[in-house]
Amino acid sequence: SENEPSWETPCSELLVYVSTPGCDGFPSLGSKENYKLSVSKGSMLLSAETIWGALRGLETFSQLVGRDENGTYYINVTEIVDFPRFPHRGLLLDTSRHYLPLRAILETLDVMAYNKFNVFHWHIVDDPSFPYESSTFPELSKKGAFNAMTHVYTASDVRTVIEHARLHGIRVIAEFDTPGHSLSWGPGAPGLLTPCYMGQTPSGAYGPINPIVNSTYKFVTSLFQEVSSVFPDFFLHLGGDEVDFTCWKSNPEIRDFMVKMGFGEDYKKLESFYIQRLLDIVSSLGKGYIVWQEVFDNNVKLRPDTIIHVWKDNHMEYLKEMANVTRTGYHALLSAPWYLNRISYGQDWIEAYKVEPLDFEGVSEQKALVMGGEACMWGEYVDVTNLTPRLWPRGGAVAERLWSNETVRDVEDAYTRLAEFRCTLLRRGIQAQPLYVGYCDHEFGGV
Amino acid sequence: RYCEYMFGRSWGRTWGRGPLAAREEPELFQLQVVIEAGDPGCERHPQLGSNEAYHLTVTEPVAVLKAPEVWGALRGLETFSQLVHEDDYGSFLINVSEINDFPRFAHRGVLLDTSRHYLPLKSILTNLDAMAFNKFNVLHWHIVDDQSFPYQSIYFPELSDKGAYSSNLVYTPTDVRLVIEYARLRGIRVIPEFDTPGHTQSWGKGQKNLLTPCYNGGQPTGSFGPVNPVWNTTYDFMTKFFKEISSVFPDEFIHLGGDEVDFSCWKSNPEVREFMKRQGFGVDYAKLESYYVQNIVDIVSSYNKGQMVWQEVFDHKAQLKPDTVVQVWMANNYAHELSSVTGAGLTAVLSSPWYLDYISYGQDWKKYYSVEPLKFPGSEKQKKLVIGGEACLWGEFVDATNLTPRLWPRASAVGERLWSSSNVTNLEDAYRRLRHQRCRML
Numbered sequence: 001s002e003n004e005p006s007w008e009t010p011c012s013e014l015l016v017y018v019s020t021p022g023c024d025g026f027p028s029l030g031s032k033e034n035y036k037l038s039v040s041k042g043s044m045l046l047s048a049e050t051i052w053g054a055l056r057g058l059e060t061f062s063q064l065v066g067r068d069e070n071g072t073y074y075i076n077v078t079e080i081v082d083f084p085r086f087p088h089r090g091l092l093l094d095t096s097r098h099y100l101p102l103r104a105i106l107e108t109l110d111v112m113a114y115n116k117f118n119v120f121h122w123h124i125v126d127d128p129s130f131p132y133e134s135s136t137f138p139e140l141s142k143k144g145a146f147n148a149m150t151h152v153y154t155a156s157d158v159r160t161v162i163e164h165a166r167l168h169g170i171r172v173i174a175e176f177d178t179p180g181h182s183l184s185w186g187p188g189a190p191g192l193l194t195p196c197y198m199g200q201t202p203s204g205a206y207g208p209i210n211p212i213v214n215s216t217y218k219f220v221t222s223l224f225q226e227v228s229s230v231f232p233d234f235f236l237h238l239g240g241d242e243v244d245f246t247c248w249k250s251n252p253e254i255r256d257f258m259v260k261m262g263f264g265e266d267y268k269k270l271e272s273f274y275i276q277r278l279l280d281i282v283s284s285l286g287k288g289y290i291v292w293q294e295v296f297d298n299n300v301k302l303r304p305d306t307i308i309h310v311w312k313d314n315h316m317e318y319l320k321e322m323a324n325v326t327r328t329g330y331h332a333l334l335s336a337p338w339y340l341n342r343i344s345y346g347q348d349w350i351e352a353y354k355v356e357p358l359d360f361e362g363v364s365e366q367k368a369l370v371m372g373g374e375a376c377m378w379g380e381y382v383d384v385t386n387l388t389p390r391l392w393p394r395g396g397a398v399a400e401r402l403w404s405n406e407t408v409r410d411v412e413d414a415y416t417r418l419a420e421f422r423c424t425l426l427r428r429g430i431q432a433q434p435l436y437v438g439y440c441d442h443e444f445g446g447v
Numbered sequence: 448r449y450c451e452y453m454f455g456r457s458w459g460r461t462w463g464r465g466p467l468a469a470r471e472e473p474e475l476f477q478l479q480v481v482i483e484a485g486d487p488g489c490e491r492h493p494q495l496g497s498n499e500a501y502h503l504t505v506t507e508p509v510a511v512l513k514a515p516e517v518w519g520a521l522r523g524l525e526t527f528s529q530l531v532h533e534d535d536y537g538s539f540l541i542n543v544s545e546i547n548d549f550p551r552f553a554h555r556g557v558l559l560d561t562s563r564h565y566l567p568l569k570s571i572l573t574n575l576d577a578m579a580f581n582k583f584n585v586l587h588w589h590i591v592d593d594q595s596f597p598y599q600s601i602y603f604p605e606l607s608d609k610g611a612y613s614s615n616l617v618y619t620p621t622d623v624r625l626v627i628e629y630a631r632l633r634g635i636r637v638i639p640e641f642d643t644p645g646h647t648q649s650w651g652k653g654q655k656n657l658l659t660p661c662y663n664g665g666q667p668t669g670s671f672g673p674v675n676p677v678w679n680t681t682y683d684f685m686t687k688f689f690k691e692i693s694s695v696f697p698d699e700f701i702h703l704g705g706d707e708v709d710f711s712c713w714k715s716n717p718e719v720r721e722f723m724k725r726q727g728f729g730v731d732y733a734k735l736e737s738y739y740v741q742n743i744v745d746i747v748s749s750y751n752k753g754q755m756v757w758q759e760v761f762d763h764k765a766q767l768k769p770d771t772v773v774q775v776w777m778a779n780n781y782a783h784e785l786s787s788v789t790g791a792g793l794t795a796v797l798s799s800p801w802y803l804d805y806i807s808y809g810q811d812w813k814k815y816y817s818v819e820p821l822k823f824p825g826s827e828k829q830k831k832l833v834i835g836g837e838a839c840l841w842g843e844f845v846d847a848t849n850l851t852p853r854l855w856p857r858a859s860a861v862g863e864r865l866w867s868s869s870n871v872t873n874l875e876d877a878y879r880r881l882r883h884q885r886c887r888m889l
Binding site: 341342343344345346347381385386388389390426431432433434435436437438439441443444445446 | 563564565566567568569570573594595612613616804805806807808809810842843844845846847848849850851852853889
């Protein structure tokens with residue numbers, strides 16, 4: 001009857017119904033994340049096809065619960081039918097430029113789940129350090145980590161990350177970036193990197209992985225055999241970005257090889273030679289791969305289900321690149337406008353929010369090849385002392401752009417919701433920084 | 448507290464070693480601290496004129512830290528603690544050293560803004576520690592502004608009752624005393640800024656009839672502008688308010704603000720326009736601003752406090768006391784402004800190149816480090832009038848969640864520029880030392 005107070009019967013239970021079993025499995029690119037949430041007087045029901053959808057719905061449900069001035073928790077009558085716009089909504093963390101302790105990674109996974117991110121792109125090794133403890137090649141981290149005792153990820157650590165991610169519906173895609181960005185591999189794998197030359201003599205410096213010796217491919221096969229079994233996701237990220245040809249050019253054996261192969265002076269062909277062999281190795285291990293855009297730009301022969309990761313952002317060129325990649329028939333991931341490590345004064349989340357990943361010339365079948373995108377937090381200036389405030393709530397702008405409908409773009413409305421979400425993060429114990437002036441009911445106490 | 452800084456939690460453990468234990472290496476047993484002045488000043492507050500020089504001699508078995516005043520001893524103790532390092536086996540070492548040190552500039556400050564975002568006490572105190580590690584000696588507390596009024600006033604409790612973000616986001620008299628004492632123990636002055644007549648929206652919540660009512664077409668719009676300079680009640684209020692401030696904050700100086708006054712509301716108000724006519728100010732509202740500022744200057748002077756002001760107060764030609772400190776903050780051609788201010792015989796504090804809230808990608812500490820404050824056209828006498836500078840961390844995008852990583856170690860670059868000699872400019876060397884300082888602060 002109309003005069004009854006609307007909250008007379010306290011609701012104490014959220015019923016969760018998942019139609020397809022699969023709680024023990026891993027989320028994948030194809031996982032369905034749809035869910036339905038019905039909140040009415042006397043009943044609350046969350047239903048989803050898969051457990052992954054249920055997780056998304058549970059997060060939404062938790063955000064709908066409010067608390068009034070008397071301390072009573074309440075929720076409005078609601079009907080929600082929700083599903084993501086893009087299936088690949090990722091966040092990149094870089095644990096080579098600075099080591100990130102396990103707790104920082106696990107906390108980031110928690111907040112990713114609050115934002116419905118579903119891919120953790122773990123850029124685990126690079127030039128400065130090799131923190132990944134390999135069982136096949138223990139020398140890699142022993143000689144290549146910042147500190148082999150304290151700044152490494154043991155097999156157990158890696159398992160912990162993967163399982164913690166899984167429980168939050170997050171895929172872990174490891175990136176072992178080659179042939180460039182690999183200086184830290186050198187100390188633990190003598191003979192792997194190209195010795196650079198000054199004239200006729202080695203200078204003592206090293207460059208990218210040496211593409212002309214068989215030992216390289218033997219090594220790479222063994223390492224990726226291990227990586228393929230350690231990381232359960234179907235995809236591996238193989239890197240392939242920013243290969244500096246200077247060292248290769250300086251090496252006489254490599255110059256001879258170039259002549260022998262008829263590559264002329266085009267070192268992109270040598271890069272392709274390496275990458276193609278790497279891709280074959282990884283395919284034979286039963287994995288799919290993601291590569292940075294240079295691999296596509298340099299005309300490497302790729303498998304049709306390769307995912308190209310678009311990251312270069314000189315004057316909005318990335319939309320052209322997205323068009324080229326998808327027109328050629330490859331899948332694409334967008335990161336270029338979402339380099340969250342590139343901080344600047346003011347509300348830069350707005351620029352990230354306004355990005356429209358499909359704003360390029362192309363037919364709808366082409367646009368369907370865009371799998372989603374990733375916010376990147378490169379580590380040159382980031383470690384555990386500033387990771388969380390730098391990442392959140394700015395990352396939320398990217399998360400919404402990747403999940404929500406294309407039409408959800410009003411900046412003022414987004415500001416209101418993101419500012420409130422930031423207060424929610426504080427309440428959940430996350431050190432998220434402010435968007436602008438103001439305050440939250442639960443302030444952060446300070447370090 | 449320095450024992451813990453130097454030796455960590457382990458200092459209790461190593462202390463147990465007796466002096467008779469056979470040791471091969473020379474051992475340092477003691478740091479003697481000698482304060483040379485008859486009255487060392489331990490009970491007083493640091494001032495602009497305090498002597499921060501010190502002489503440190505490290506030899507075995509006893510090191511000696513000598514300073515004319517306790518403030519120099521604090522600086523020397525910080526230096527001594529930075530000289531102590533740990534070897535791979537857990538032994539603490541220090542090199543034989545002889546250091547004669549003193550600051551280049553006497554005013555080395557950090558500005559914190561607790562109005563755009565409330566900063567919990569813990570944040571402020573942690574920041575005071577970090578300042579001491581970097582030999583900063585002034586906390587410029589920009590305590591209230593448009594957005595919120597967290598300062599709990601004894602005479603006017605409504606100001607924070609109505610003007611703070613919320614009732615628990617305030618600084619009680621106890622909180623304020625704690626900050627001042629915590630700072631004092633580290634040789635840091637606390638200069639409060641109560642910025643008027645602009646930047647005062649939050650004052651109007653708890654103090655009716657203070658701000659200027661804005662008009663449109665002869666009718667009040669309901670919104671308010673800067674403090675109303677034509678009412679007597681304004682000056683009655685300010686007289687009482689600054690009496691409290693003068694007694695709560697022991698430093699010789701109070702910062703009066705005076706920046707970014709928007710004249711449009713004044714222009715719209717018929718009483719104000721009438722006043723302009725009567726005073727013969729024409730349509731030059733800068734004159735009205737100066738009229739206001741001069742009244743506040745007189746009020747504050749009567750409480751025996753010196754004044755600091757933002758540069759606009761000087762630019763708009765208000766008549767200031769000769770010992771007024773002008774804070775130069777506008778980025779555009781600040782060298783020229785330093786010439787003007789010091790050319791007029793006033794002391795200057797530089798902030799323009801050191802707005803640390805202006806974050807950008809990469810190693811921006813280098814550009815802060817490369818500033819040369821005295822690089823402006825002027826005589827030797829003029830250059831002496833530049834007493835230092837302040838790194839400013841405005842709070843629009845800063846609160847306790849990101850204050851410490853945003854301010855440090857970038858502010859350290861400013862700290863060295865203000866303490867060290869003008870020829871200490873090598874960036875590579877600075878990088879090496881700053882990296883160590885950062886790890887030390889961790």
